[in-house]
Amino acid sequence: MSFTSFSNAQTLTASDMNDNFLFIADGNRLPYTQGAAGTLTAVDDTYDLGGSTTAWHTVYCDNLNISGTISTTNKSMWSKIASTTLSATAALITFSGLDGDLYKQFRIMFRGIWVAGSVDKMTFNADSTGNYTSNIFWASTTSFQDSVNQSLTAARFWGLNSFLANILIDTATGKGRRYIYDATSVAAGAVTNISFGGGVWYDAVNNITSIEFSNGSTGYAAGTEVKIWGRV
């Protein structure tokens, strides 16, 4: 059915009138704009459903398909704000254009594959001037160790070889940039290491705008995946 734009002195058929109501109300609801000669044309990413001062109370839907962003009052959701999957080996994985004050905290899912490495590291705002401390603990199948270091050139976490690491970072200025992490390393169907720990970036003043990951050697292999979530 189509939408009919009426003209004066035109004799309407009941069907035309009925079709117009059905065009608007029946079936899938699309965002429309008024086109030429008063017709209604569906448009993409132009109009809102509700307004900032005239909100719908509850939206009921089975699937919510969002191609952009979510925002809530009180930053009460976690939303993915950046991600990358390596298609080739990379010595560094860098995320720029971040805003630590806006998101308050970052949760990072790091599924890493070492080409070769010594320990996983992250720096904030490209600061590699000895402004980090870490306390990390790791256990292999036969032993466990820990290390405490100050004045490091990067914040440390230890994934090792092929690993999954979860990292939580306080990113707001003025609060102390502490992080905690846990990681599990696997090889050939077995868990080879587990690790956990935390640390501090000494800088509590500058907004975090970038994070760079490295592993002290040739870096990460294709397939390595990093996702950063922020409070929205």
Next chain:
Amino acid sequence: MPLIVFKDSTTADAQDMNDNFNFIAAGSILPMTQTSEGKLVSVDSAYDYGASATTWQKLHTVKVDANSITSTKALWRLVSETTLTATAAGIEFTGLNGDAYEEMMLLGRVVTDSTSMTSDHVFFVTMNGVSTTSEYAVQRVSSFIRTVGSTKTETASNSTSAYGLELHVKKTGVQEHTATAQYMFKTNVFTKTGQNRVSTSRSMSGSATTALSSNAYGGIWFDTTATITSIKFEITSVSFQANTNIQLWSAI
């Protein structure tokens, strides 16, 4: 363009009719209510889009701006957040429903006092106001340093009684009691009745320039029948200071 209210025994202009269709269908779709004059005006948070028994199949949108979002446990939502502005002995979240949430997550940034310590100070969470130590058990692994520059120490412990679901220990004689030391933790708890109320925690303490300790905890509350309606974050012997921030998240 405003909505034209048609009247009996009048000639309707075709453009008015077209405009009414466009008023309803073109541009942003706002929730409307009818005034006494028969006009449509937009209103805030009064009407639903779809209904619980007649849902839209998909909502395609570039952005979502909402006060709250629920789903079939597909998202994490902030249930409550407290930032202390003054000293407090504990932070309690009430009005909860552990069965509805199934799993909860506590995130914390903690400031404690800097007084001399004569005993370990344990951070823990109690459920439903239950503080009987025999109701909880805990196991932990810790790595800490006693003074900056000193040798690190590892400890492990297992106890069949605990203050609650323990998540950090501020050790006697450890540099953690310095005024600048702060603490960060993440605790996940399975909260549904009929299941073990198991927790896992990671925590660390750090001064401005030293990572003083890292800890991994596992805990259990033995009660599997009572619905969890409150969770209280506490510490032994001392109090939490201003700027302590505790967030309670749940799957929704």
